[in-house]
Amino acid sequence: MTDDRLRAAVATGVLASEDAHRALLQATVEVARAIFRAKASSVLLYDEVTDELVFEAVAGEGSETLVGERLPSSTGIGGWVLVTRQPIVLDDVSKDARFAEDAAKKTGYLPKGLMCVPLIHEEEPLGVLYVLDRPQEIRFSLEEMELLGLFGNQAAIALDLLRKARRARAVLDDAGTDAALLARVAENLEGLDGERRAAGVDLLRSLEALFS
Amino acid sequence: MAEPATERPLPAWSRPAGSTESLALPTEWPGRVTREWAWGGSTGKGVRVCILDSGIEAAHPLVGELAGAVAVEVGDDDEVSVVEDAEGDLCGHGTACAGIVRSLAPDCELFSVRVLGAGFTGSGTALLEGLRWAVDQGFHVINMSLSTTKSKFAGLLHEAADRAYFRRSVLVASAHNMPVESYPWRFSSVISVGSHEEREAETFFYNPSPPVEFFARGVDVEVAWLGGARARSTGNSFATPHMSGICALILGKHPELTPFQLKSALYLTATNVEGLGD
Numbered sequence: 001m002t003d004d005r006l007r008a009a010v011a012t013g014v015l016a017s018e019d020a021h022r023a024l025l026q027a028t029v030e031v032a033r034a035i036f037r038a039k040a041s042s043v044l045l046y047d048e049v050t051d052e053l054v055f056e057a058v059a060g061e062g063s064e065t066l067v068g069e070r071l072p073s074s075t076g077i078g079g080w081v082l083v084t085r086q087p088i089v090l091d092d093v094s095k096d097a098r099f100a101e102d103a104a105k106k107t108g109y110l111p112k113g114l115m116c117v118p119l120i121h122e123e124e125p126l127g128v129l130y131v132l133d134r135p136q137e138i139r140f141s142l143e144e145m146e147l148l149g150l151f152g153n154q155a156a157i158a159l160d161l162l163r164k165a166r167r168a169r170a171v172l173d174d175a176g177t178d179a180a181l182l183a184r185v186a187e188n189l190e191g192l193d194g195e196r197r198a199a200g201v202d203l204l205r206s207l208e209a210l211f212s
Numbered sequence: 213m214a215e216p217a218t219e220r221p222l223p224a225w226s227r228p229a230g231s232t233e234s235l236a237l238p239t240e241w242p243g244r245v246t247r248e249w250a251w252g253g254s255t256g257k258g259v260r261v262c263i264l265d266s267g268i269e270a271a272h273p274l275v276g277e278l279a280g281a282v283a284v285e286v287g288d289d290d291e292v293s294v295v296e297d298a299e300g301d302l303c304g305h306g307t308a309c310a311g312i313v314r315s316l317a318p319d320c321e322l323f324s325v326r327v328l329g330a331g332f333t334g335s336g337t338a339l340l341e342g343l344r345w346a347v348d349q350g351f352h353v354i355n356m357s358l359s360t361t362k363s364k365f366a367g368l369l370h371e372a373a374d375r376a377y378f379r380r381s382v383l384v385a386s387a388h389n390m391p392v393e394s395y396p397w398r399f400s401s402v403i404s405v406g407s408h409e410e411r412e413a414e415t416f417f418y419n420p421s422p423p424v425e426f427f428a429r430g431v432d433v434e435v436a437w438l439g440g441a442r443a444r445s446t447g448n449s450f451a452t453p454h455m456s457g458i459c460a461l462i463l464g465k466h467p468e469l470t471p472f473q474l475k476s477a478l479y480l481t482a483t484n485v486e487g488l489g490d
Binding site: 046048051073074075076077079080082083084085086087088089090091092093094113117118120123124125139140141142145146149152153 | 266302303304305328329330331332333334335339357358359360361362363386388389390391392393394407409431432437439441442443444445446447448449
């Protein structure tokens with residue numbers, strides 16, 4: 001195990017949980033939806049194992065059903081944005097257009113317009129952010145595009161944290177490793193308070209002195 | 213496709229005494245380069261434009277006939293093959309770009325090179341190999357409304373972009389409108405394009421503060437979309453085919469121009485340089 005993974009495992013066990021990162025991501029899509037006065041907003045994470053995009057957080061239309069649903073990573077608008085790293089905005093899509101079909105089939109909701117931006121962290125695209133059906137009467141501006149990019153940056157950071165938390169969790173769940181043992185001890189200690197915590201800290205200090 | 217007559221035997225970087233007459237330009241440039249001189253009367257006829265993108269829906273009313281379509285496939289171990297493409301467009305974006313080029317240069321030849329669909333993991337390789345293939349074919353204009361952030365591809369893309377430049381393939385690439393490093397638009401051998409908010413398709417601005425060199429129409433553009441449909445779209449990726457279309461018009465009238473000369477003509481006819489736009 002590398003030092004990085006060990007540090008990540010222990011730090012994440014102590015400092016944060018996957019639930020907290022998921023809540024941060026959910027808050028991001030909620031705010032994106034509110035700011036753009038849109039019908040829905042969602043974040044999809046790229047799953048490198050299956051080469052697919054997975055809905056991680058959804059606000060508005062589809063929020064009950066979409067989380068966990070998967071789309072291909074290089075077809076459709078989300079796939080295009082992920083692969084090309086270029087944000088895209090579409091409005092007034094004709095009724096008969098083949099458009100966002102995959103997502104539409106899964107939600108029963110066919111948007112008339114969408115904004116989609118890549119979520120890039122340290123040169124790596126982690127996923128995409130969708131904002132569906134902002135008010136059509138408002139002409140889109142480059143200012144809004146910048147705003148969309150800013151949301152994209154925030155969502156990328158949240159998505160990166162979630163991904164790291166999951167990797168760290170995988171390390172923790174691998175009970176056979178020494179790092180997992182240490183991380184579990186750190187995590188359990190964090191859950192204690194009062195005298196038990198003080199006793200635990202004393203014991204760990206003694207162990208530290210013994211091993212140094 | 214015919215080889216462009218640009219790669220001459222070496223040496224080409226020095227001139228023996230008395231040989232400078234062979235440096236005469238095939239066309240005399242006017243004292244003042246105007247839009248009328250640059251592309252007045254041109255329809256893009258004779259210019260081969262390649263759309264490196266998600267594929268193109270052939271016979272869309274805003275696109276018309278295609279001169280050809282291929283797909284770049286990436287197999288196991290990054291093995292690449294370029295095959296005839298019958299899939300059309302996997303997203304809609306390539307069709308939108310093709311329609312924009314067609315609207316400006318109605319008689320140009322449009323060719324689709326699909327680099328989407330190989331999965332995300334194969335996408336960098338597909339992009340690079342698609343570009344290399346397009347340069348090999350000698351297309352006059354290659355529209356790349358896309359980019360990669362993977363630095364491992366930067367050197368190879370740079371090499372391909374320079375090769376295009378010296379073979380007289382003009383590479384027109386979308387700039388990123390997010391604060392990330394991406395390629396190939398940052399290379400000086402390409403024509404990099406961002407968006408402005410004006411409504412005229414032929415309005416474009418030279419940017420005196422590169423790396424983005426030109427701004428073209430990229431906000432609220434009516435475009436072709438899948439299923440013979442239309443949509444309104446925004447993004448640098450739609451500004452780029454506007455510049456590609458204008459390049460096709462200029463090359464339709466002045467096929468002898470090198471990418472350097474073409475870029476110079478673009479500079480001199482930019483809305484903020486020429487001003488009046490004739």
